[in-house]
Amino acid sequence: MKQYGCIGKKLSHSFSKEIHARLADYEYNLIELGEEELASFFEEKNFEAINVTIPYKQTVLPYLDEVSEVARRIGAVNTVVNRGGRLCGYNTDYYGMKALIERVGLDLCGKKVLVLGTGGTGKTARVVAEDLGASEILSVSRSCSKAAIDYEEAVRLHTDAQIMINATPSGMYPDCDSKPIDLSAFAGLEGVIDAVYNPLCTNLVLDARERGIKAEGGLYMLVMQAVVAVEKFLNAQIEGSIADGVFASILAEKENIVLTGMPGSGKSTVGRLLDLEGYTFVDTDEEIERRCGCSVKELIESKGEGYFRDLEAKVIRDVSAESRRVISTGGGAILRAENVRALKRNGKLFFLDASLSRLHATDSRPLSDTREKLSRLYQERIDLYRATADVTVPDLEAPGREADYILSKRMELIL
Numbered sequence: 001m002k003q004y005g006c007i008g009k010k011l012s013h014s015f016s017k018e019i020h021a022r023l024a025d026y027e028y029n030l031i032e033l034g035e036e037e038l039a040s041f042f043e044e045k046n047f048e049a050i051n052v053t054i055p056y057k058q059t060v061l062p063y064l065d066e067v068s069e070v071a072r073r074i075g076a077v078n079t080v081v082n083r084g085g086r087l088c089g090y091n092t093d094y095y096g097m098k099a100l101i102e103r104v105g106l107d108l109c110g111k112k113v114l115v116l117g118t119g120g121t122g123k124t125a126r127v128v129a130e131d132l133g134a135s136e137i138l139s140v141s142r143s144c145s146k147a148a149i150d151y152e153e154a155v156r157l158h159t160d161a162q163i164m165i166n167a168t169p170s171g172m173y174p175d176c177d178s179k180p181i182d183l184s185a186f187a188g189l190e191g192v193i194d195a196v197y198n199p200l201c202t203n204l205v206l207d208a209r210e211r212g213i214k215a216e217g218g219l220y221m222l223v224m225q226a227v228v229a230v231e232k233f234l235n236a237q238i239e240g241s242i243a244d245g246v247f248a249s250i251l252a253e254k255e256n257i258v259l260t261g262m263p264g265s266g267k268s269t270v271g272r273l274l275d276l277e278g279y280t281f282v283d284t285d286e287e288i289e290r291r292c293g294c295s296v297k298e299l300i301e302s303k304g305e306g307y308f309r310d311l312e313a314k315v316i317r318d319v320s321a322e323s324r325r326v327i328s329t330g331g332g333a334i335l336r337a338e339n340v341r342a343l344k345r346n347g348k349l350f351f352l353d354a355s356l357s358r359l360h361a362t363d364s365r366p367l368s369d370t371r372e373k374l375s376r377l378y379q380e381r382i383d384l385y386r387a388t389a390d391v392t393v394p395d396l397e398a399p400g401r402e403a404d405y406i407l408s409k410r411m412e413l414i415l
Helices: 016-023 035-044 069-074 093-104 120-131 151-157 203-210 219-234 240-254 267-273 284-292 296-303 305-320 337-345 371-388 399-414
Strands: 004-008 028-032 049-052 079-083 086-090 112-116 136-141 163-166 191-194 214-216 256-260 280-283 325-328 347-352 391-393
Touching (some): 069 093, 093 214, 112 120, 120 136, 120 163, 191 203, 203 214, 219 240, 256 267, 256 337, 284 325, 305 337, 337 347
Parallel strands (some): 004 028, 004 049, 112 136, 112 163, 163 191, 256 325, 256 347, 347 391
Antiparallel strands (some): 049 079
């Protein structure tokens, strides 16, 4: 049987198998290899075509018989095709990154570009930026060298950079809380590209968007490079509409739906009506109760609201790190910026804008167990709900209609 797949050191985070399944009908496997296994793998040549990922994009070069011009300029390969025993290397990341930059709408011509990272993806970013007409391209690494400046120098001397491309694994799952650099010093920044695709939005991307800067993660790049790889694998052309459809379907399957709103606004009811194939429904209050072995009311009354909020933040961080979730949050989840950020890494926030007249005080919610408390919470939180939401769901009164509205708006955002 002809073997197709992706080789790398750790591939548990990879989306490649799912993407290739939508683009072609061959069997595609994720093949984790240690460095000591590379030589025998390439000597045996027991594959038709493979993708290559971290940390082997440069390591594989000596095993190849041919290398494309683009891959040679970059000095890294991510696609290898076995043509009758001759191993031909390509760099389809180049085309994926170029497509991502164009999708975001960034013009690099005449711009100063900082490329974070000096590995294979960093080298790809440099060549793409060069071909798109950047006037100055600086590689940034943890230590200075002839080929790169360090992060301290980037912040000290190059705050006039207009474009930033992250080609490091900083922010990648499971280390979602990290980021490679603080954007606050870069006042003239126009765009940020992050090659990391899991989570969908890294802290770097979220930082940029909060500052009104165009920014996007690497999922589109991943899909578009896979399209070119499949074309190399099969010596065939894939139409643009098919490629865009694959991206939309992958995003739709990975992106969480997060419901926010006041206590009693119907988040759990609406969430359970969003019956999407392969998705798991999570109610954060129920998860808190499961972990602590008591009701939210009992927890707050015995240990205080601060303890509850700390546990809530941990639950939100845990559940939002995964994909394919419908997440119903507690009424006060948006009070902490860390919660909003965690939820937005892999999801879109839908605020159920239930009118105050529709809400009812209940004994099970100690922070809103009287009409007066409920009204006060509503006034305190309403602006924050709307400010943190990606979509505000109008008060349609019927949960089914609100669920349909969410699904419709979600597809609009994806497409």
